[in-house]
Amino acid sequence: MTRSYAVIAISVTFVTGALHVFGLFVAPNGMAYDTWLQLRPTPVSAVLVVEVPDGAQDRPAAAWGELAQDLRGLGARQIVFAFDPHAADALGPSPGLAGDDLTVGRLARQFGSSSEEWEFLTPAPPTGTTWGAVFVPPAEYGIHRRQPISITVDGEVVPSLVGLAAERAGATDVPPPGTSFLLRFPESADRVPRIELGRVLEGEVVRDLFDGRTILVGVAEGPAAVGLTTPISPDAPTTRPLDFSAIALETLLNRRTVRDLELVPASFLLLATTLAGALVYSRVGPKNWPWAMALVLAGIVLLGTAALEAGDRLLPVTEIIFSQVLVSILVWQNREGNQDRMLRGLLRQFSSEDSGRRAEAALPPDWPVLCSMTRRLLGLRRSIFLVPGKRPSRLEQAAAIGCCLADLPDDCLDPRRPPYLDAARAGEPVQVPSTFLDCASEDELIYLAPMRRNGAAAGYWAFTVAGDEATEVPDMHRALQTAADLLDDERKPAGLRYDSATKAVDALLYSRLGSMSLRARMLDSILDEVSTALVVFDQLGRVLHANGPMSPLTAAIGVPLDALTPSDLMAALCRLPEEQGSRLTRRVLLEGSGIELPALVDVEGRRYLLRFSPLRPSPRPGISEGLMCELLDVTDLVRLAQFQRSFVQHVGLQLRHEVATIHMAATLMADERLPEGKRRRSSAHLQAAVERTLERLAKVETFMEEEIETRSAVVLPVDPALALKSALATVAEAAEQKGVRLEAQRSSLAGLVIADPLELRSLLGALLRLLVGDARRETEVSVTFEEGTTVVEIFLRNNGLGLPQARLEAILRGEEEPQSTELRDLRHGVRAAERWGGRLVGEGRPGVGFQFGLTMTRFT
Amino acid sequence: MPRVMLIEDDELLRDLLQIRLEVEDYEVVTASDGLEGLSLLELERCNAVVLDLMMPVMDGLQFMRALADALADPPPVVVLSALHRPAVETDLLAAGVREILRKPVDLEMFLSKLAALTGRG
Numbered sequence: 002m003t004r005s006y007a008v009i010a011i012s013v014t015f016v017t018g019a020l021h022v023f024g025l026f027v028a029p030n031g032m033a034y035d036t037w038l039q040l041r042p043t044p045v046s047a048v049l050v051v052e053v054p055d056g057a058q059d060r061p062a063a064a065w066g067e068l069a070q071d072l073r074g075l076g077a078r079q080i081v082f083a084f085d086p087h088a089a090d091a092l093g094p095s096p097g098l099a100g101d102d103l104t105v106g107r108l109a110r111q112f113g114s115s116s117e118e119w120e121f122l123t124p125a126p127p128t129g130t131t132w133g134a135v136f137v138p139p140a141e142y143g144i145h146r147r148q149p150i151s152i153t154v155d156g157e158v159v160p161s162l163v164g165l166a167a168e169r170a171g172a173t174d175v176p177p178p179g180t181s182f183l184l185r186f187p188e189s190a191d192r193v194p195r196i197e198l199g200r201v202l203e204g205e206v207v208r209d210l211f212d213g214r215t216i217l218v219g220v221a222e223g224p225a226a227v228g229l230t231t232p233i234s235p236d237a238p239t240t241r242p243l244d245f246s247a248i249a250l251e252t253l254l255n256r257r258t259v260r261d262l263e264l265v266p267a268s269f270l271l272l273a274t275t276l277a278g279a280l281v282y283s284r285v286g287p288k289n290w291p292w293a294m295a296l297v298l299a300g301i302v303l304l305g306t307a308a309l310e311a312g313d314r315l316l317p318v319t320e321i322i323f324s325q326v327l328v329s330i331l332v333w334q335n336r337e338g339n340q341d342r343m344l345r346g347l348l349r350q351f352s353s354e355d356s357g358r359r360a361e362a363a364l365p366p367d368w369p370v371l372c373s374m375t376r377r378l379l380g381l382r383r384s385i386f387l388v389p390g391k392r393p394s395r396l397e398q399a400a401a402i403g404c405c406l407a408d409l410p411d412d413c414l415d416p417r418r419p420p421y422l423d424a425a426r427a428g429e430p431v432q433v434p435s436t437f438l439d440c441a442s443e444d445e446l447i448y449l450a451p452m453r454r455n456g457a458a459a460g461y462w463a464f465t466v467a468g469d470e471a472t473e474v475p476d477m478h479r480a481l482q483t484a485a486d487l488l489d490d491e492r493k494p495a496g497l498r499y500d501s502a503t504k505a506v507d508a509l510l511y512s513r514l515g516s517m518s519l520r521a522r523m524l525d526s527i528l529d530e531v532s533t534a535l536v537v538f539d540q541l542g543r544v545l546h547a548n549g550p551m552s553p554l555t556a557a558i559g560v561p562l563d564a565l566t567p568s569d570l571m572a573a574l575c576r577l578p579e580e581q582g583s584r585l586t587r588r589v590l591l592e593g594s595g596i597e598l599p600a601l602v603d604v605e606g607r608r609y610l611l612r613f614s615p616l617r618p619s620p621r622p623g624i625s626e627g628l629m630c631e632l633l634d635v636t637d638l639v640r641l642a643q644f645q646r647s648f649v650q651h652v653g654l655q656l657r658h659e660v661a662t663i664h665m666a667a668t669l670m671a672d673e674r675l676p677e678g679k680r681r682r683s684s685a686h687l688q689a690a691v692e693r694t695l696e697r698l699a700k701v702e703t704f705m706e707e708e709i710e711t712r713s714a715v716v717l718p719v720d721p722a723l724a725l726k727s728a729l730a731t732v733a734e735a736a737e738q739k740g741v742r743l744e745a746q747r748s749s750l751a752g753l754v755i756a757d758p759l760e761l762r763s764l765l766g767a768l769l770r771l772l773v774g775d776a777r778r779e780t781e782v783s784v785t786f787e788e789g790t791t792v793v794e795i796f797l798r799n800n801g802l803g804l805p806q807a808r809l810e811a812i813l814r815g816e817e818e819p820q821s822t823e824l825r826d827l828r829h830g831v832r833a834a835e836r837w838g839g840r841l842v843g844e845g846r847p848g849v850g851f852q853f854g855l856t857m858t859r860f861t
Numbered sequence: 862m863p864r865v866m867l868i869e870d871d872e873l874l875r876d877l878l879q880i881r882l883e884v885e886d887y888e889v890v891t892a893s894d895g896l897e898g899l900s901l902l903e904l905e906r907c908n909a910v911v912l913d914l915m916m917p918v919m920d921g922l923q924f925m926r927a928l929a930d931a932l933a934d935p936p937p938v939v940v941l942s943a944l945h946r947p948a949v950e951t952d953l954l955a956a957g958v959r960e961i962l963r964k965p966v967d968l969e970m971f972l973s974k975l976a977a978l979t980g981r982g
Contacts (some may be wrong), residue, residue: 660965671876674884690873
């Protein structure tokens, strides 16, 4: 818990204490006690009331003495007279009225508002008589529930009758003088045991009623017996003072006095609960406030009940509840204020970091943003946005570039008149006279267009264009309206409604979040559209962002994106040991130098070059903010290089062959045994071989001049086996799933053909996809080569459903639109093959399948 | 005079080799591809075969595999080729080729090996 919350808790405790001193909580605490009493009434069992009729208290003292004797004879433990039974002029206790078991009362009353101001109403009993004060106890807001142990009369502390009688009866829990206690009331006053004096005097009594009890003799009715309002008679003052005294005496005799918690423990309890509450509320959010408060109240009730039940103490429950409510309000206010301040700081920081990179997505108005876009995006010299002003007949300037409101004639600012009406009706830009904008030059055309913001008409946009740009005006308006809609959308996330209850800081937060979210979505979609797979790592090698093309690659190499590290990529694709991968990663991050690594493993048939680049230097010296890995797809380049390599190897073989031919001719010509005719033949062959060699070299030069890196289509001598191998790889999985066997027979010594290597591969791939897709399960797709002297033919066939021949030919000729992707790709491949001299012939037989023959020129 | 089958698709070299072998007192039968050579061998007995590898219609390796099926006692074969590919050479030797010489060939060595195979050396 922070210091501020502790300060709040302590302050609340002091405030509560101050209010307690002013007596604010007396009534509610009393009501709480009353409620508990109703649930837990205490029967009266130790006291018996003898009701004296009004006026009978004036009987002679001797008679009262006889009564006392009779009561003793019935087994009374103690006799308490709620009045003085002695005569006014008695000099000492009368017979029967003396003894340790007898106490008499002397009437007193309170005068004035202070509880210290009491006076006696009757003379003091005779000396030697034990007496205590009889009085109406002070009320708490009209309810009598406490009995003072003593009163102060003329500065002298006088014990109350009930207190004194309880002490003389041996009660050990009598509170000290100057204090009071709470009575434990029965269910009702009727529950107080009583008997009329007359019956006692006549002996019509049962001994058990008196045996062991304290007998309280008092006047039950009459002027002195005005009823009191008590917890057992809350609606009407019907509890007699005599009954009240009996209940008080009962409470004392049974050691069940309930007292208030003393000041010091009560203060500590209040402080502790307030601090605990502050701690809880500082961690509980507003959503959980009702639950927290309910729990707290329940806890307080339980604590208070337990204190009464087990400790006979009345806790300051109202004070505690009040402090809990007050501290919860103050703690949450403090939290809200802190959160708002923190949020504003974050938003200011975001705003300062974001400024200059993009237009500020401020809360309304943002016409200036839109206005600056007209210059940046549309290249307009003059733009002015007009919005409704204070007067309905006059528009005001919201933003402008290259002009201002003063450039418009005064009579051209009423939106209820043309040209505004015309523009609003048209819903698109309308050309207005040159007088509309004073500052426009002669070669500028002026247009006026309506603008909508947040789906409603918001104003007008006037702008100028050069004469030859007039045709672009509708596009300009559409572009700007789209930009305005974009600005509006990003300032409020979908579904959010701003209203008067939305705090300014919340509105700003939503606006920032909206713009951040929109920007992030735009960046994500842009990066996903990039064909290169890329992933950005932070300084610790954790993935910050990966674009769409990256996801299938990580799945293919078996490492989930959230666990991917640069070393994983190097290990999986480049087969680098982890230690080396880590060293290279450090080089990029710490030295800031990029590296390129060729992948040695194909991923889904593609070959990649991994390029690791450091991100910009971080504020921390000596380390970049992270690194970016691009997986450049170099599959086609690698394939072309493979094709070129096989071509170069083939050229080498041919040159060797030519050298062998030349060598053979030369040795023959040097052989003297050779007849002249054969010598001439050998000479001719030598010449022919040399010429042939030169031709081959010229052909090689021609092919080597092909810029395969930049041309989209190149024709080279290519090894068709390589193209076929690559094409077979693309259908291997599909074939396996159908149980289709791929049988390709080709000699490893076959020569090259003239073709575009990539298009040949595509064509073979399209053929194989068609044949595999059409093939029946568990059958075979066969590929065979036949090499002639000038051509090489590749035959592909399957056992499948096929197509009618006429339809197949129509599709390949382009007369019928193919229904499947495979046939579409095939038709495209056929056309491409014709460009480099290839020829495809196909045969389709329904129920049998397909057979294709691809003829290509043999490279010699 | 030993008879040698010369299977070579290049007309120039085939003619030159034929002249050379005839100067060395060999009787020469020529074929321009493996299939033609196989057909001729089924009709005419030869003491040795000089075989090129990279030929259309039926290349040298295909010829060797077909030769074993076609003739019970095929003549020894010397391969004369510009190609140098260890995997292919392994297949050729497994198919029964006796000598593999690379073009341009050392003439003395070629004639010496041919003489040995035809029983002259």
